[in-house]
Amino acid sequence: MTVDMTRFYREEDLFPLEFTGMTERPWGILFHNEGNRDSYDSNHALIIRDQVDDLPRVLQEITDFYLARGLHPVIYQSILDSGWFGEIAPTLAAAGYRSWLEEQTWMALTAENAIVPDPAITVRQEPVWQDAFATHIFEAAGEPWEIPVVRRQMENPGTRCFVAYLNSLPAGMIYGHVSGENVCRVDYLLTATAHRGKGVGRALTHAFVEHVKASNVDCVLWPDGDTPRRIYEAAGFRPVETRYAGRASWRTEAPEA
DSSP states (O other): OOOOOHHHHHHHHHGGGGTSEEEEETTEEEEEOTTOTTOTTTSEEEEOGGGOSOHHHHHHHHHHHHHHTTOOOEEEEOGGGTTHHHHSHHHHHHTTEEEEEEEEEEEEEOSOOOOOOOTTSEEEEOOSOOHHHIIIIITTTTOTTHHHHHHHHTTSTTEEEEEEEETTEEEEEEEEEEOTTSEEEEEEEEEOGGGTTTTHHHHHHHHHHHHHHHHTOEEEEOOSSHHHHHHHHHHTEEEEEEEEEEEEEETSOOOOO
16 A cells, blocks of 8 residues: 655654744754653654755754753754755754764554554543643653653543553553644653553553544554564554655764653
């Protein structure tokens, strides 16, 4: 099955609009949220190759913008410009940035959902944030910087959030959003560390996929690791193509997330 990924990649570039602030520039977008400094997705510049006319000037503008706000300058290339940061690595280095490419194998929901969820795991769609999610999922998984992201994202009508419960306590969450182009992007799947290996991720993904199919929207993602990839494959996602996402961080090591 051939899938035109253009609209999905546009959504990948713009997904931070779901949870952070933005300032537009002729060459792209400055995403920023001074209230969540540890989130790179909330605080980075998006630059678009065919809109950049003077790369050194743009890099200086980005650096000045974030440093003036006490934020660490980070740059993402448009995913439509696959591999571009590999070509401009010397220019990025001259501006004080360490750059690298992240291989992303994109998957689309094109096959049957073969997951059989564990009946001991209860999964519910949750429309409103609860503080228990922070304690039992994000803090328990060692990812507190995601808390402000998902709290803000759940305020948006397009967000789809499902929570898994074990013994009546939150154990994991999957959330994504539906855009105006009838695209559903799976944004995050997370299980509390103590509950990994118990089928929580599979139960969450099963529920999310069934919801997406009932909503008649197209769904894509790129898995961050072998374990989520196996879960997504069982749920009916299939590889479509591999892109190389460019990332650059100002005078620091590569961020973990």
